[in-house]
Amino acid sequence: MNRNYLMDFLxxxxxxxxxxxxxxxxxxxxxxxxxxxxxAPWRRLQNQIARQSRLVTGPPFEHSFSLLDFRKGGLxxxxxxxxxxxxxxxxxxxxxxxxxxxxxxxxxxxxxxLIIPVPLHTSRRRVRGFNQSxxxxxxxxxxxxxxxxxxxxxxxxxxxxQTSKDRQGxxxxxxxxxxxxxxxxxxxxxxxxTDDVITTGATMTAFASRVHKxxxxxxxxxxxxxxxx
Numbered sequence: 001m002n003r004n005y006l007m008d009f010l011x012x013x014x015x016x017x018x019x020x021x022x023x024x025x026x027x028x029x030x031x032x033x034x035x036x037x038x039x040a041p042w043r044r045l046q047n048q049i050a051r052q053s054r055l056v057t058g059p060p061f062e063h064s065f066s067l068l069d070f071r072k073g074g075l076x077x078x079x080x081x082x083x084x085x086x087x088x089x090x091x092x093x094x095x096x097x098x099x100x101x102x103x104x105x106x107x108x109x110x111x112x113x114l115i116i117p118v119p120l121h122t123s124r125r126r127v128r129g130f131n132q133s134x135x136x137x138x139x140x141x142x143x144x145x146x147x148x149x150x151x152x153x154x155x156x157x158x159x160x161x162q163t164s165k166d167r168q169g170x171x172x173x174x175x176x177x178x179x180x181x182x183x184x185x186x187x188x189x190x191x192x193x194t195d196d197v198i199t200t201g202a203t204m205t206a207f208a209s210r211v212h213k214x215x216x217x218x219x220x221x222x223x224x225x226x227x228x229x
Contacts (some may be wrong), residue, residue: 019082019091020075031079031094041069041076043226045102059205059212061219063108066226067099070197076225080196084128089135092196095224096139103144103222112146112220113189118207119150119178121158136224137194146192152182153210174206183214191216197225 016025020036032040048064068076083091103109117133125131137148156179180186191211195204204221212219 019079019088031091036075039075041071041074043067043069045106049106059208059219061208061221063220064226065099065103065108065220065222066198066224067095067102068225070199070225070227076197080132080225083135083196084132087129089130089132092132092135092224093139096136096141096194097143098139099136099222099224100140100143103140108144110145111190112144112192114185115141115146115148115192115194116152116186116211117148117150118193118195118203119153119155121155123158132196133194136196136222137192140192140194140222149185152180152185153207154179154181174202176206178207178210180210180214186211186214186216188215188217190218191220193219193221195221195223197227198223199227 016029017023018025018029018031018033018036020032020040023033023035025033043066045065048066068079070076079091079095082088115137117131117137119133120128120131131150134148134150137150140146141148156177193204193208193211195207198204198221204223208219208221
């Protein structure tokens with residue numbers, strides 16, 4: 001039997017659905033249906049590149065990349081919830097590839113020596129089974145041609161979720177949460193740091209500050225979603 005016919009037959013009994021609207025997807029659609037792709041709150045990458053983001057305090061970033069605007073109850077929040085809490089790492093890989101494709105279009109293929117994802121504490125990783133920032137990084141790296149190394153930076157302690165905290169609470173929660181295990185891998189290199197979402201910037205700034213102490217040639221950041229900006 002032709003493989004395409006077989007897949008269509010299987011979908012009659014095991015339909016794939018869009019993680020955005022929960023509607024059925026047709027052949028060639030992946031993670032998001034065509035309607036959700038059209039209606040998604042995409043961010044304009046060129047605008048992000050031009051502003052050369054700096055998150056509140058902490059080290060400067062050469063570039064900031066994100067794919068979607070984060071709005072409460074919006075598409076980005078639904079996708080990230082599915083990714084992190086309903087065991088769908090394929091969402092992170094797919095969205096990472098989409099962001100990577102946009103980066104390639106804007107001339108960033110081969111521009112980074114290394115991608116370092118924000119680490120999870122080992123206890124949380126065991127429960128979840130994967131680090132969402134790592135699968136996003138793998139999708140990006142596949143497109144822009146950069147290796148991912150999640151062993152360089154460690155999470156020293158298990159922090160409480162940032163979701164329900166105000167700005168000050170987020171900063172207190174994440175303070176001194178990271179340490180660098182292999183600084184020699186950072187020195188003199190062009191580094192891309194990845195996370196799933198940037199809201200107040202507390203996590204990324206604390207993470208990047210640790211990396212910055214070990215002398216990278218440059219640091220840029222990438223996330224699937226960002227609030228405002």
